[in-house]
Amino acid sequence: MLDDFFVRALLAGIGLALTTGPLGCLVVWRRMAYFGDTMAHSALLGVALSLFFEINLLLSVFGVAVAVSLLLLFLQRRQGLSADSLLGILSHSTLAIGLVLVAFMSWVRIDLIAFLFGDILAVTTTDILLIWLGGAFVVGCLVLLWRPLVASTVSHDLAEAEGLNPGRARLFFMLLMALVIAIAMKIVGILLITALLIIPAATARRFSASPERMAVLASLLGALAVVGGLFGSLQADTPSGPSIVVAALALFIASLLPSLGKGLAQTAKPDGERR
Amino acid sequence: MLMPSSARQQSLVSLANAGIRRQGRWLVRGVDLTLSRGEIVTLIGPNGAGKSTTAKLAIGVLRPDEGSVQRADGLAIGYVPQKLSIDWTMPLSVERLMHLTGRLAETDLAAALEAVGIPHLRKAEVQHLSGGEFQRALLARAIARKPDLLVLDEPVQGVDFAGETALYGLIGEIRNRTGCGILMISHDLHMVMAGTDTVVCLNGHVCCRGTPAAVSQSDDYRKLFGAPGAGLALYTHRHDHTHLPDGRVLHRDGSVTDHCHPDDGHHHGHPHAHGIHDGHDHHPGHDHAHHDPRDAGAGEAHRHA
Numbered sequence: 001m002l003d004d005f006f007v008r009a010l011l012a013g014i015g016l017a018l019t020t021g022p023l024g025c026l027v028v029w030r031r032m033a034y035f036g037d038t039m040a041h042s043a044l045l046g047v048a049l050s051l052f053f054e055i056n057l058l059l060s061v062f063g064v065a066v067a068v069s070l071l072l073l074f075l076q077r078r079q080g081l082s083a084d085s086l087l088g089i090l091s092h093s094t095l096a097i098g099l100v101l102v103a104f105m106s107w108v109r110i111d112l113i114a115f116l117f118g119d120i121l122a123v124t125t126t127d128i129l130l131i132w133l134g135g136a137f138v139v140g141c142l143v144l145l146w147r148p149l150v151a152s153t154v155s156h157d158l159a160e161a162e163g164l165n166p167g168r169a170r171l172f173f174m175l176l177m178a179l180v181i182a183i184a185m186k187i188v189g190i191l192l193i194t195a196l197l198i199i200p201a202a203t204a205r206r207f208s209a210s211p212e213r214m215a216v217l218a219s220l221l222g223a224l225a226v227v228g229g230l231f232g233s234l235q236a237d238t239p240s241g242p243s244i245v246v247a248a249l250a251l252f253i254a255s256l257l258p259s260l261g262k263g264l265a266q267t268a269k270p271d272g273e274r275r
Numbered sequence: 276m277l278m279p280s281s282a283r284q285q286s287l288v289s290l291a292n293a294g295i296r297r298q299g300r301w302l303v304r305g306v307d308l309t310l311s312r313g314e315i316v317t318l319i320g321p322n323g324a325g326k327s328t329t330a331k332l333a334i335g336v337l338r339p340d341e342g343s344v345q346r347a348d349g350l351a352i353g354y355v356p357q358k359l360s361i362d363w364t365m366p367l368s369v370e371r372l373m374h375l376t377g378r379l380a381e382t383d384l385a386a387a388l389e390a391v392g393i394p395h396l397r398k399a400e401v402q403h404l405s406g407g408e409f410q411r412a413l414l415a416r417a418i419a420r421k422p423d424l425l426v427l428d429e430p431v432q433g434v435d436f437a438g439e440t441a442l443y444g445l446i447g448e449i450r451n452r453t454g455c456g457i458l459m460i461s462h463d464l465h466m467v468m469a470g471t472d473t474v475v476c477l478n479g480h481v482c483c484r485g486t487p488a489a490v491s492q493s494d495d496y497r498k499l500f501g502a503p504g505a506g507l508a509l510y511t512h513r514h515d516h517t518h519l520p521d522g523r524v525l526h527r528d529g530s531v532t533d534h535c536h537p538d539d540g541h542h543h544g545h546p547h548a549h550g551i552h553d554g555h556d557h558h559p560g561h562d563h564a565h566h567d568p569r570d571a572g573a574g575e576a577h578r579h580a
Contacts, residue, residue, distance in 0.1 A: 028364045030362075147375075151375045151376050154361055155356050155359050157356050158356050158376065159376060160335070160336045161335065161336050161352050161426065162352055162353070162354060162376040162377070163376075209368065210366055211365060211367065214366055
């Protein structure tokens with residue numbers, strides 16, 4: 001079964017979507033969408049460094065993403081520039097430096113498009129193993145850190161005062177995000193990773209009565225988008241990564257339709273609201 | 276510092292000469308403060324006086340750049356922050372908010388919601404609550420945890436006047452029943468809770484402190500907040516009756532009734548605070564200090580008999 005490239009792509013995509021569901025919810029709640037984007041863009045710098053120093057690609061991308069997020073935290077603490085300006089600077093300069101470095105290395109020929117937009121149809125069995133093991137690790141960590149993460153999303157001070165150590169939770173959260181970006185790069189590409197984090201989470205919002213339900217629903221909707229996108233790309237012969245994102249967007253738009261939303265919301269909340 | 280001597284030995288948190296500096300500016304400096312079990316301390320001061328900063332020092336959210344802060348071992352804190360912004364994308368019911376920092380027993384959860392008067396909002400999403408309802412939910416969350424130390428940063432903001440009195444009554448009741456210490460912040464000088472043992476006036480440093488009565492008379496207080504003639508008064512409440520432990524009501528005129536009604540002839544005006552009358556008598560001259568604009572909205576509850 002795994003011999004078929006399409007089945008491999010499906011397995012890889014679904015595994016990734018299940019991971020990005022809860023992580024994406026936290027990104028959305030914490031208003032860190034642009035932050036995620038910045039980390040993802042820095043992945044290209046990771047690619048370039050990995051080629052230059054001939055080190056493991058995954059490790060290099062993870063390392064650069066972590067470094068960028070730590071740098072950002074440090075710069076924010078100095079309170080010189082606003083957060084979104086800092087993000088804009090880091091996001092595009094890491095991407096640009098990555099592109100320039102790759103161009104310098106005339107001895108390597110790489111498929112830039114594959115890095116930018118993903119190449120899910122080329123995933124190997126090892127990649128699938130990596131996605132599912134890495135994904136299980138990420139989800140496991142999120143389950144363990146769930147209470148401090150949700151509490152500090154509501155209020156950092158409150159979580160701190162009541163002994164939940166939100167600072168540590170945030171650090172882990174960023175490491176997990178860097179890990180997911182490193183894993184996801186091959187599937188949907190640097191430029192589209194954040195879409196897989198944010199769109200399913202935003203779609204799930206309307207049908208969720210609790211943070212936990214939203215996290216689970218985001219995973220399922222993400223998986224649905226992967227399946228829909230891949231079949232669509234097979235039918236219409238379109239690039240697979242962007243097709244997945246388009247499928248996710250279609251689900252999001254569908255969730256905005258009043259009648260559908262109402263019906264689903266009622267089934268999602270059988271106990272109903274008293275207000 | 277004035278506090279009941281019996282409670283002095285059980286200090287929950289103490290600040291010694293504590294100060295915090297940001298970007299070369301001292302937000303607060305030289306704060307000495309001790310809070311003991313069963314004690315209510317209220318911080319007052321103008322905007323930017325460092326009230327919230329001082330509270331955050333006390334609970335360990337901020338670390339002092341100068342001086343020291345000591346907390347009792349294993350101190351359980353219940354905190355109601357001044358500001359919270361919950362993104363609309365987060366589905367959060369009141370019930371889920373209650374479990375935010377730790378799992379609660381069902382009975383504690385229900386009792387806390389009942390106590391603050393919002394049991395019917397249990398399933399409501401917090402984004403749909405009014406300001407006052409949200410404050411009640413936050414207070415319920417903090418008290419349901421049965422903390423040793425309750426830290427309330429303007430806990431009644433946005434709560435209507437009758438609700439404000441009831442919540443202050445509840446806070447006093449919690450102190451009496453559980454013996455926890457309470458650190459409260461109020462920028463609303465018209466309403467320092469009855470039952471406050473110590474008022475600390477802050478303005479970057481401790482200006483003055485003492486019983487509410489003493490503080491409102493002090494020169495430092497007047498310098499900071501204006502002369503009492505301007506209508507500022509710590510106590511505009513006239514507690515004309517007390518709820519006895521058995522549910523009956525002791526009126527100021529000495530009579531005892533089963534219930535209290537505004538028209539039963541025992542009352543002289545104000546809404547009451549439950550069981551927190553521990554000797555804060557009114558000041559001469561402040562007794563009828565109802566120049567407070569808030570009173571205009573409070574309706575007949577304030578009309579003196």
